[in-house]
Amino acid sequence: MSTEIFTPVPAAQTVAAAPQGMRKNGKQWHEPKSAFRPKAGNSSYEKRQEERKAMAAVKAKEKEMKDEKEAERQRRITDLREKRTAKEEKARYEKMAETMHKKRVERLKRKEKRNKMLKS
Structure with a gap:
């Protein structure tokens, strides 16, 4: 009888450490794949609705920001057009002032402004 005390290792650690053996295709550096379960990621209807609401809010904010930028x-x-x-x-x-009298140019300006006001 020895004096050493044996401490049991939890089962979770032994399963993870269990060697799988050599992979058949020889790519040992890849992680082992799990079974394909197409319905495993499905979420509840309420959760999907919340995600849709969140996406709609994000899209609305993006649209608002784009509209502000475009405005x-x-x-x-x-x-720039008005300045030009x-x-x-x-x-x-x-x-016109080079060839005409100053007062006549002023009269033409006023007349053109009146015409602009009438057009718009």
Whole structure:
């Protein structure tokens, strides 16, 4: 009789440590595969509904952010167009002022502004 005390190893550790032997295809470095169970990942209807609601909320937020970005882009484009048209108009009036009298150019400006107001 020896004085050593034997401590039992839990069953979970012995199963995991049990060697499977050599793999038939020779690829020992791969993890062993489990059986294919197509219905194992199915979740309950309520859980799927919650996931759909969460996805819908994410999509709505993304759409809102994209719309804000597009609105900002359109605002910048319109500002640039207005700036360009104002610059062209100013250049045109300056060219007219070279040949015409200053007061006549002012009258034409006012007349064109009235026409613009009537058109829009």
